[in-house]
Amino acid sequence: MLAIEYFEVECPEPLGAAYYKQITNVVLLDHNLLRVIHKLHVFIDPKVPIFVAVGKLKKISTRVRVGDFANVNPLEGKITLVISDETYLAPMLKIFWQRFGKDHVEQPDRFTVILYDVKADPQEIEEIVVGDPSESLYKDLIYAFRLIAPEGFRLRSEIFSNEKFSFVASENPLPENIDKIIKDKFALMGEVP
């Protein structure tokens, strides 16, 4: 299955469009963002010059729970957690300290956390939410599009909402009819902004 349902790069120069399609693909892939994008239309006109990217995001549940990256084993009054991925270790420890107190949380090595005398049962601990990558999703997307857009296009306008986004950049003040351009590009994907 194709990761993105609709992906087009539109440009008056066909060769330039082909290069920018490759750049867009590489950057989104490198930043692990292809999985969140459902539709994407990029429009570049070097004559104006202007760079427009409009798209639709996928709805994904991205909340990370303790159970997603740790094995929770209760044993003789203590609960041992074996961590497989350290990414969310720090926020997890912070939550444990707040909830159970530092006296009850011990970390003997990088991949093990032991909870002593806690009143929660293992299922409850597995359900604790420790992070939500979608919080930084918009920041990541804006960063990625700044990389994709030709350098020097420093005047930008970004609109990111729950499902749809638009990113416009130019080296000159943005044209007044920018809303219409965005609307037209959304229409090409069969969407409305």
Add this chain to the structure above:
Amino acid sequence: MTLVPITYKGGIYQHDIIIDLIEDLGGYIVQKHVIAAEVVLQCFVPREDIDLIRQIAKPLFGEVIDSPLVGTEIAIVSMSLEIHHLPHPSCDIAEYVRRIGAKSNMVSLARGPGKRIAGLNDEERDVINEHDIAVYLLGNFETCIEYKWPTLRRGIDVPIVLCGGPDKETLKRIIDPPVDGYVGNVGRFMHRTKESDELEKLDEIIAEITRVLEKKRESIAKDPLSVSPARLMDLIKEQVPAIHEVTSPTPLTVQMAGLRVKLPYDTFAVDLRKIEIEDGITLGDICEVVPSRMRDYILVKILPFSETNTVI
């Protein structure tokens, strides 16, 4: 005796035999790299003695390769130091050129990117002009290249090889007046060059640089230099001990018609001018010693025969 640039690659064991041989034959070693148990020598040797070196290197499993870019300093002009152009393609190309013997410096412009806003300041212009050749790496759009090129080339008097996204014919069509070399289909990209077609493109850039430099070499040969830059390098090494204290990888960078000496100008320029080359002729007589725009280095420009009436 014509000296030709070669690279010697071999084991570290008995490599001093090769060094002695090259020196005895009247050749010069421009750079020596020792990498683990391997030695890479970039040198100039007499054309007729290459076979002799090959013969002596054979029992040592040494390899002698023609490398036309040894003894040249190349400016790879990148539009900026942003992630948009680095490390790909700027570093890929700079590194590839280095592999075959050239000394490449990356020159990144302060205001290179964009279309209308692109510019080149006097320091950048002077630094680029201190090199043997400038390789400009431009973007993907022909409109932008056509628009910004007159600004970027203003005041550059060294040969230029232009790399850009559009194909070679388009580049030739939009650049007026023409530059010395063009390589098409190498614009901005954001992945490592490792596929075979991308490596072929890098080879094409090398071929274009070599062709342009060969032309420059021919024009220098018509009015030969008063002294060979490699010989000057050896003399400075002998007579200016401070050069051995410099920690830079190439304290003396050989160029086609000169030398970059990585010592402070104010302290060493006078000593440098006084160096005697032969029969009372000093370095100051046949060279211009000027401050470089790169840090506080010294630039030695060797004058041609027509100006000095001496060849040594």
